[in-house]
Amino acid sequence: MQLESMYQEIILDHYRHPHHKGLREPFDAEVHHVNPTCGDEVTLRVMLKDAGNEPEIADVSYDALGCSISQASVSVLTDLVIGKPVSEAMDIEAEFLRLMRSAAEPDEDVLGDAVVFAGVAKYPARIKCALLGWMAWKDATSQAIAWRGDFGGSSPLAREQR
Amino acid sequence: MSFDVGRVRKDFPILDRTVRGGRPLVYLDSANTSQKPRQVIDTLSDFYERHNANIHRATHELGEEATAAYEGARITAARFIGTSDETEVVFTKNISEAINLVAYSLGNAAGRLAVGPGDEIVITEMEHHSNIVPWQLLCQRTGATLRWFNVTQDGRLDLSRADELINEHTKIVALAHQSNVLGTINPVVSIASRAHAAGALVLVDAAQSVPHGLMDVSSLGADFVGFTGHKMCGPTGIGVLWARRELLEEMPPFLGGGEMIETVFMDRSTYAPPPHKFEAGTMPIAQAVGLGAAVDYLSDLDLAAVRAHEHKLVQRALHALAEIDGLRILGPAEPVDRGSAISFTLDGVHPHDVSQVLDDCGVAVRAGHHCAWPLHRALGVQSSTRASFYLYNTPDEVDALADGIRTAQKFFGVT
Numbered sequence: 001m002q003l004e005s006m007y008q009e010i011i012l013d014h015y016r017h018p019h020h021k022g023l024r025e026p027f028d029a030e031v032h033h034v035n036p037t038c039g040d041e042v043t044l045r046v047m048l049k050d051a052g053n054e055p056e057i058a059d060v061s062y063d064a065l066g067c068s069i070s071q072a073s074v075s076v077l078t079d080l081v082i083g084k085p086v087s088e089a090m091d092i093e094a095e096f097l098r099l100m101r102s103a104a105e106p107d108e109d110v111l112g113d114a115v116v117f118a119g120v121a122k123y124p125a126r127i128k129c130a131l132l133g134w135m136a137w138k139d140a141t142s143q144a145i146a147w148r149g150d151f152g153g154s155s156p157l158a159r160e161q162r
Numbered sequence: 163m164s165f166d167v168g169r170v171r172k173d174f175p176i177l178d179r180t181v182r183g184g185r186p187l188v189y190l191d192s193a194n195t196s197q198k199p200r201q202v203i204d205t206l207s208d209f210y211e212r213h214n215a216n217i218h219r220a221t222h223e224l225g226e227e228a229t230a231a232y233e234g235a236r237i238t239a240a241r242f243i244g245t246s247d248e249t250e251v252v253f254t255k256n257i258s259e260a261i262n263l264v265a266y267s268l269g270n271a272a273g274r275l276a277v278g279p280g281d282e283i284v285i286t287e288m289e290h291h292s293n294i295v296p297w298q299l300l301c302q303r304t305g306a307t308l309r310w311f312n313v314t315q316d317g318r319l320d321l322s323r324a325d326e327l328i329n330e331h332t333k334i335v336a337l338a339h340q341s342n343v344l345g346t347i348n349p350v351v352s353i354a355s356r357a358h359a360a361g362a363l364v365l366v367d368a369a370q371s372v373p374h375g376l377m378d379v380s381s382l383g384a385d386f387v388g389f390t391g392h393k394m395c396g397p398t399g400i401g402v403l404w405a406r407r408e409l410l411e412e413m414p415p416f417l418g419g420g421e422m423i424e425t426v427f428m429d430r431s432t433y434a435p436p437p438h439k440f441e442a443g444t445m446p447i448a449q450a451v452g453l454g455a456a457v458d459y460l461s462d463l464d465l466a467a468v469r470a471h472e473h474k475l476v477q478r479a480l481h482a483l484a485e486i487d488g489l490r491i492l493g494p495a496e497p498v499d500r501g502s503a504i505s506f507t508l509d510g511v512h513p514h515d516v517s518q519v520l521d522d523c524g525v526a527v528r529a530g531h532h533c534a535w536p537l538h539r540a541l542g543v544q545s546s547t548r549a550s551f552y553l554y555n556t557p558d559e560v561d562a563l564a565d566g567i568r569t570a571q572k573f574f575g576v577t
Contacts, residue, residue: 002183003522003573012574038514038530039538039545065544067514068574129514 005119006126007068014072014113019079024061028144033136035128040066042074042133046140048086048148055148057081057089060137067129069120074133076114081137086145093138100127165467171554173199173459185524188559193342193370193503193550194528195392198456202395205455209448217447218421218438232447235454236437239402242457243387244378250410252403252437253450257369258292260388260403261336263416263440264365265296268334269303270414275363279305282331284362286311286319286348287540288341291533293367297336306333313540317344317493324356332362339377339387340370343534343548344493345476345503347371354383363409369393370501373552374472375465379404391449396456400449403440410436417442468553472502475551475560479504482564488576489567492541502551505532508567510576513547519570520547525562 027045034041042064049058060078064071077096081089095110099121106115120130171177174197181187189197209231215224217232233248240248254260268277277283283297287310301308309327312320319337328335335357340347354364365386368377373394379387386409391400405413415422415433419442424432433439460468477497483489488509494500508516517529528548531538538545549563571577 003519006518007573039535040514041544067512069514123518126514126518 006123008116008119010076010113010116011068011072014075015068018071018075020059020061020082021063021075022061023063024059027059027061028147029140031136031140031143033132033139035066035070035132037128038067040064040070040129040132042066042070042136044074044133044136044140046137046144048141048144051085054085054087055145056085057083057141062133062136064133066132067126069117069126069129070132073114073117073130074136076112076117077133077137080112080114086141089141090138093134096134097131100130165464165471165553167471167554167556170463171556173201174554175200175203177554181524181526182522188523188525188562190549190551190555190559190563191526191528192373192552192555193393193548195398196373196395196552197554198397199395199459201459202397202452202455206397206448206452209451214448216444228447231451231454232445235450235457238454238457240404242375242377242461243372243389243402243404244380245404247407249435249437250379250404250407252405252410252440253445254388254401254403254440255399255446256392256401257367257388257390258296258401260386260401261292261365261367262296263403264386264388264405264413265300266416267413269300271412273412275409275412277304277306277333280331281306281333282309282329283307284309284311284327284332284335284357286337287313288317288319288344288346288348288534288537289336289338290342290367290369291535292369293336293338293365294536297334307331310536311337313344313537315541316495317341317346317541319346319348319353321349321353324353328353328356328360328362330360332357332360334363334365336365337367338370339366339368339382340501340503341493341534341537342370342503343505343532343537343546345501345505346493347376347499347501349499351381351383358383370503373460374469374501375460376469385409391453391456394453394456395459396453397446397449399446400453402453407436410440415439415442419443421445463553472551472553472555473497475555475557476500476502476504478557478560479549479551479563482560483567486564486567486571488571492543492546503548504550505546505548507543507546508570508576511570511574513545515574516547516567516570519573520563520566523562523566523569525549525559525566527563 030045044062047059048055213227215228217229237248363385366384368389372389387404392398422442492505513529
C-alpha cells in the first residue's frame with residue numbers, strides 16, 4: 001500500500017484529535033472558506049496581540065467540515081502559528097505553500113510537524129484539501145492586520161467581545 | 163443478439179492498464195466520463211490522418227469528405243435519439259453549452275418565447291449545476307423567478323406540489339432524465355405533459371440516460387434534450403442540443419460568428435437556418451465525427467442486453483453496499499427506475515478519504531458533491547462517494563468496490 005505515504009500517523013492523530021478546535025472569542029477577523037470541488041468548508045478566526053515591534057498570533061480557532069487531510073492540516077497549522085510573531089507565521093505559511101506547490105524538500109526547522117504533508121503533495125487532487133485551512137488563516141490574518149494598520153489596536157469586534 | 167462483457171472490454175484499450183503500482187484498473191467513474199473504444203480512437207486518428215479540412219467552406223475534396231463526415235455524424239446522432247429530422251440536432255461543445263444556449267436564447271427572444279418579470283422557470287433539487295446556473299443567470303437577466311421541485315429523502319422528485327409549481331406563469335420546466343448522483347430516473351413523460359398543458363416548454367438533461375441508449379425524443383414529450391459525447395464513449399468537446407424544429411427556427415442565435423450567418427451587412431445580419439444558426443465558428447469537427455463513431459459503436463451492440471447487464475451490476479452493488487455497516491446509499495435503494503450511478507456516505511470516513519483508499523486499490527470513483535450541491539444539502543450530507551457502472555464493468559469489479567470500502571473502514575479504524 002502507498003497510502004501510508006499520504007496518511008502519516010501524525011496526520012491521522014491530528015484528524016482524530018484536532019488541536020485548538022472550536023470557535024473562540026475574542027477575535028479580530030473571521031473568514032469562511034470553501035473548497036469548491038468537494039464542498040469542504042472551514043470557518044476560522046484569528047486574534048492578534050501586541051508584542052514588541054509587531055503583533056503576534058494570540059489565537060487561531062476554527063470549525064471545519066472535511067476530509068482527514070483538511071482537518072489535520074488546519075490542526076497542525078494552529079500548533080505552528082499560535083504564539084508566533086505574524087511575520088514568522090507568514091514565513092511558515094509560505095514554506096508550506098512551497099511544499100504543496102513544488103513538492104520541494106521541506107525545511108523541517110520551519111515546518112515542524114507540517115513536513116508530514118509532503119506525501120499529500122504527490123496527490124494533486126488533495127493539495128487543495130491540505131491548503132484549505134492555511135488559505136483561510138492567511139486571509140483572516142491579513143484582514144486583522146489591515147484593521148490594525150488602519151485604526152491601531154484590536155478591531156471593535158474584538159473589543160466588544162471582551 | 164446478446165452481450166459479452168469480455169468481448170466489449172477488449173475494445174477499450176485503457177482497461178488493460180494498471181494503476182498505483184501494478185493494480186488492475188477498476189474504472190467506476192463513467193458517469194463522470196466514459197472510456198473510449200478503439201473504434202472511436204481510430205476514427206479520430208483516421209479523420210486527422212486522411213480527411214482533415216474545414217467544413218462547409220472548402221471547395222476541395224478533403225473539404226467535401228470532412229463535411230460529409232461531420233454532417234453524417236449529425237444524422238447518426240439524430241437516428242440514435244429517435245428523430246428523422248437531423249436539422250433538429252445542434253452540435254455544441256457539451257451539454258452545459260447546450261443548456262446555456264437555450265437559456266441565453268430565450269432571454270433574448272420575443273413573442274411567445276420571451277422570458278420576463280412574472281414568468282417562472284421550474285427546475286429540481288436533483289439537478290447538476292449545469293441545469294441550475296444557466297437558469298439562475300436567465301432569471302437575473304430577465305427578472306423571471308426560479309422555482310424548485312424538492313426531492314424526497316429516498317431520492318425521488320416530490321411531485322405533490324406539481325400542480326402548484328407548474329402553472330400558467332411557467333415558461334420552462336428543466337429537469338434531469340436520470341440523476342447523476344442518485345441514479346433516479348424521473349417521470350419525464352408525465353411532467354412534460356403537465357408542463358405542456360400549462361403552456362410551458364420542457365428541457366431534459368439527458369447526459370446520464372443517452373449513454374445507455376435510453377432516449378426516444380419522439381415519445382419523451384420534451385421540447386429540448388441535451389447530452390454530451392464524452393459520457394457515451396465519444397470524445398470530449400462535443401455535445402448535442404436536440405430541439406423541435408419550429409423552436410430552433412423561432413429562437414434568436416446564441417454565439418455569433420462564421421458559418422451561422424446568411425448575410426452580413428454593416429448594420430445588420432441575417433442568420434442561417436437551423437441547426438447551423440447555432441453553430442458559430444469552426445466547430446469541433448473531428449470530435450463530432452468521433453461522436454458519430456461512438457453512436458455507431460453503441461448501436462452495433464444489443465442495447466437492451468447492455469442495459470440488462472448494467473441493471474445486474476447495480477443490483478449486485480446495491481446489495482453488496484447495503485451489507486456494509488455505516489454505509490448510507492443516497493437515492494433509491496431498489497433497482498427500480500434507477501440508473502447505474504450509486505452515491506453513498508460512510509460513517510466516520512470522509513468521501514475524499516474513501517476514494518483515496520479505493521484509488522489505492524485500483525478502484526476509480528468520484529468524491530465530492532458531483533456538481534449537485536443543492537441536492538446534497540437537501541439530503542443533509544456535505545458530500546458523497548459515487549460509483550457508476552457502464553457497459554464494460556463486471557460483477558468482479560462490483561466486489562472490488564465493496565472490498566475497497568471495507569479496506570477504507572479498516573484503515574480509518576471505524577470497524
